[in-house]
Amino acid sequence: MASLLSRFCRKLALPGSAHGSRMTSTTACGSETVKSLNLYSAINQALHIALETDPRSYVFGEDVGFGGVFRCTTGLAERFGKNRVFNTPLCEQGIVGFGIGLAAMGNRAVVEIQVADYIYPAFDQIVNEAAKFRYRSGNQFNCGGLTIRAPYGAVGHGGHYHSQSPEAFFCHVPGIKVVIPRSPREAKGLLLSSIRDPNPVVFFEPKWLYRQAVEEVPEHDYMIPLSQAEIIREGSDITLVGWGAQLTVMEQACLDAEKEGISCELIDLKTLLPWDKETVEASVKKTGRLLISHEAPITGGFGAEISATILERCFLKLEAPVSRVCGLDTPFPLVFEPFYMPTKNKASSSSSLSSPSKTHIF
Amino acid sequence: MALSRLSSRSTTLLQPFATTSLLRRRHISTDTTPITVETSLPFTSHLISPPSRAVETSSQELLSFFRDMALMRRMEIAADSLYKAKLIRGFCHLYDGQEAVAIGMEAAITKRDAIITSYRDHCTFLGRGGGLFEAFSELMGRTTGCSKGKGGSMHFYKKDASFYGGHGIVGAQAPLGCGLAFAQKYSKEEAVSFTLYGDGAANQGQLFEALNIAALWDLPAVLVCENNHYGMGTAEWRSAKSPAYFKRGDYVPGLKVDGMDALAVKQACKFAKEHALKNGPIILEMDTYRYHGHSMSDPGSTYRTRDEISGVRQVRDPIDRVRKLIIAHDIATEKELKDMEKEVRKEVDAAVAQAKESPIPEPSELFSNIYVKGFGAESFGADRKELRATLP
Numbered sequence: 001m002a003s004l005l006s007r008f009c010r011k012l013a014l015p016g017s018a019h020g021s022r023m024t025s026t027t028a029c030g031s032e033t034v035k036s037l038n039l040y041s042a043i044n045q046a047l048h049i050a051l052e053t054d055p056r057s058y059v060f061g062e063d064v065g066f067g068g069v070f071r072c073t074t075g076l077a078e079r080f081g082k083n084r085v086f087n088t089p090l091c092e093q094g095i096v097g098f099g100i101g102l103a104a105m106g107n108r109a110v111v112e113i114q115v116a117d118y119i120y121p122a123f124d125q126i127v128n129e130a131a132k133f134r135y136r137s138g139n140q141f142n143c144g145g146l147t148i149r150a151p152y153g154a155v156g157h158g159g160h161y162h163s164q165s166p167e168a169f170f171c172h173v174p175g176i177k178v179v180i181p182r183s184p185r186e187a188k189g190l191l192l193s194s195i196r197d198p199n200p201v202v203f204f205e206p207k208w209l210y211r212q213a214v215e216e217v218p219e220h221d222y223m224i225p226l227s228q229a230e231i232i233r234e235g236s237d238i239t240l241v242g243w244g245a246q247l248t249v250m251e252q253a254c255l256d257a258e259k260e261g262i263s264c265e266l267i268d269l270k271t272l273l274p275w276d277k278e279t280v281e282a283s284v285k286k287t288g289r290l291l292i293s294h295e296a297p298i299t300g301g302f303g304a305e306i307s308a309t310i311l312e313r314c315f316l317k318l319e320a321p322v323s324r325v326c327g328l329d330t331p332f333p334l335v336f337e338p339f340y341m342p343t344k345n346k347a348s349s350s351s352s353l354s355s356p357s358k359t360h361i362f
Numbered sequence: 363m364a365l366s367r368l369s370s371r372s373t374t375l376l377q378p379f380a381t382t383s384l385l386r387r388r389h390i391s392t393d394t395t396p397i398t399v400e401t402s403l404p405f406t407s408h409l410i411s412p413p414s415r416a417v418e419t420s421s422q423e424l425l426s427f428f429r430d431m432a433l434m435r436r437m438e439i440a441a442d443s444l445y446k447a448k449l450i451r452g453f454c455h456l457y458d459g460q461e462a463v464a465i466g467m468e469a470a471i472t473k474r475d476a477i478i479t480s481y482r483d484h485c486t487f488l489g490r491g492g493g494l495f496e497a498f499s500e501l502m503g504r505t506t507g508c509s510k511g512k513g514g515s516m517h518f519y520k521k522d523a524s525f526y527g528g529h530g531i532v533g534a535q536a537p538l539g540c541g542l543a544f545a546q547k548y549s550k551e552e553a554v555s556f557t558l559y560g561d562g563a564a565n566q567g568q569l570f571e572a573l574n575i576a577a578l579w580d581l582p583a584v585l586v587c588e589n590n591h592y593g594m595g596t597a598e599w600r601s602a603k604s605p606a607y608f609k610r611g612d613y614v615p616g617l618k619v620d621g622m623d624a625l626a627v628k629q630a631c632k633f634a635k636e637h638a639l640k641n642g643p644i645i646l647e648m649d650t651y652r653y654h655g656h657s658m659s660d661p662g663s664t665y666r667t668r669d670e671i672s673g674v675r676q677v678r679d680p681i682d683r684v685r686k687l688i689i690a691h692d693i694a695t696e697k698e699l700k701d702m703e704k705e706v707r708k709e710v711d712a713a714v715a716q717a718k719e720s721p722i723p724e725p726s727e728l729f730s731n732i733y734v735k736g737f738g739a740e741s742f743g744a745d746r747k748e749l750r751a752t753l754p
Contacts, residue, residue, distance in 0.1 A: 089565035089601040090532055090593055159452040159514055161530035334452050334514045335503040336728040
């Protein structure tokens with residue numbers, strides 16, 4: 001399997017996997033076995049463990065039975081049976097509503113939305129039913145066992161409806177959590193935490209990395225805490241914040257900036273709601289500059305929330321305006337995808353990342 | 363069966379009069395003398411009396427059916443090759459096998475009747491009068507495409523033919539179609555809207571919302587379920603409690619039609635249009651089949667056997683059915699039809715070649731048509747300082 005993977009998957013140097021980064025997550029100690037896995041295999045492993053450790057957990061969605069269109073659910077139906085791993089008809093609203101009901105009875109419902117672009121029919125269920133269940137019932141009921149997994153983000157040729165990053169819509173909803181992993185090892189730990197977290201979680205998986213990202217993933221059951229950001233690259237001149245596949249792009253920008261003598265601190269937010277304000281604040285107070293990057297369109301993107309919060313907390317320490325290198329304010333285009341995307345060149349040429357002597361403070 | 367009787371009669375006629383039959387045969391493609399043909403199967407209906415199996419057609423119509431379906435078939439096959447050559451990117455959902463639905467529908471309606479469908483829309487576009495060059499250009503993302511290269515395979519539109527496209531999200535076009543019907547009724551246009559969706563989409567909640575609205579307000583909406591029996595890779599019996607999609611309307615009448623028989627489709631659509639104009643919505647379930655997989659990323663053989671696919675191709679292929687009818691009615695010879703297919707192939711190849719030469723849209727088109735010119739916002743790029751573009 002490893003040789004097959006190395007033949008077919010272009011290995012990406014994942015942020016945090018080399019370059020002597022400080023790991024704050026609870027990862028494997030030297031004695032545990034690790035295996036080279038890509039993102040969909042890591043997620044698959046997490047699902048196997050989740051179903052194994054809790055007999056009242058279920059995985060369902062469109063086409064999950066045969067393994068799913070991205071292979072994330074391979075082997076689950078065979079191992080745990082069709083009563084626990086099953087296909088649903090094509091009806092996102094129905095699927096999520098059904099998951100909320102199942103979770104309300106104390107079960108762990110792991111719902112797969114085939115592609116995040118299709119999540120909108122279920123938006124009402126997530127926002128109005130799932131997020132507010134515990135609150136409006138005075139804690140009598142809750143759907144904490146609900147986890148919604150959806151592949152998100154650009155894939156190179158996805159066009160309008162296979163490339164969207166809808167995380168900002170969900171970050172605006174108190175009552176749910178939004179989690180986005182950056183790599184296979186992170187994905188497994190974060191997914192297990194999300195499934196076991198007693199709150200409904202929306203888990204976005206960067207589909208570009210399903211096959212492209214390969215990493216050593218511990219084989220045992222481990223969890224990575226939610227709402228804890230990680231500094232995956234230490235620096236002193238500027239803080240960069242991102243999540244998911246975008247971190248790979250940002251790390252390239254960091255390497256380019258190093259050549260010009262700019263020391264970059266790169267932070268993986270991991271959980272967007274509720275997000276780790278303290279880590280980002282501490283970093284910006286140290287560096288004095290912040291650059292946020294995400295694939296979603298810039299206006300109203302989650303970068304705006306981070307920018308506003310940091311401005312409130314770090315105003316006197318900031319040496320330059322917070323900059324955001326994001327997708328353009330257009331529907332996700334088909335032929336124009338390369339222009340739309342927040343590439344490393346856009347990040348590198350943004351005023352914050354150019355040499356400090358050139359930066360103008362307005 | 364009517365078909366076999368006719369074919370045996372004509373072979374005995376042809377033999378002794380080999381040369382004179384050339385003179386006696388009706389002139390190809392212009393004869394409109396009515397011919398009556400029976401549909402392959404009787405219609406099954408729900409809450410309504412079905413139309414008659416006897417369909418009126420003509421030599422001209424049958425030949426145009428043949429040519430147009432052959433054109434559609436060729437276009438889809440050419441699209442297959444272009445996708446494999448990476449000239450078409452994104453996604454590509456092919457319609458070959460289902461041509462009779464598009465063709466039969468067009469024969470029964472006018473360009474003032476609206477059609478709205480899902481992402482499997484290339485042939486529907488052609489049926490509405492769309493050109494091959496616009497189609498291939500759009501597939502390859504060129505400016506000369508019907509949506510200026512910005513839509514791609516799933517988003518073909520043609521305003522002057524009331525073709526409302528081309529929708530990526532499954533089932534989302536259903537309430538839209540009912541909205542179109544409402545507008546037509548309000549303007550007293552004596553036109554109807556055909557809303558096409560698949561067996562997979564039939565399980566979306568919005569379908570039922572659309573049905574209820576259409577029935578409540580007596581909208582001239584014809585909801586057409588193109589049942590090709592597979593929602594991506596899921597067979598209908600695995601996703602639907604009741605795969606009798608024509609009955610799903612409950613209080614809305616329905617008709618089940620052999621979607622591989624262009625004449626049956628024509629009869630059903632004609633019937634449906636008359637019904638919708640007078641009585642409100644009706645569901646048509648077209649029993650059809652797609653030879654390709656769901657899209658070009660799907661081989662189409664992991665959830666169904668190759669025998670099943672070739673079986674349908676041998677017994678129910680829509681183009682072969684019309685071919686046999688044409689030969690049986692002595693409208694054209696096998697050779698003439700083959701020549702027509704060759705001609706069609708050349709036409710498709712020429713359109714592909716021309717489309718390949720077409721330019722890609724200008725980068726500024728990335729920002730155009732998001733809002734109406736002058737009413738939008740500035741679009742920001744990387745840092746709110748670079749790539750500032752005012753939306754045209």
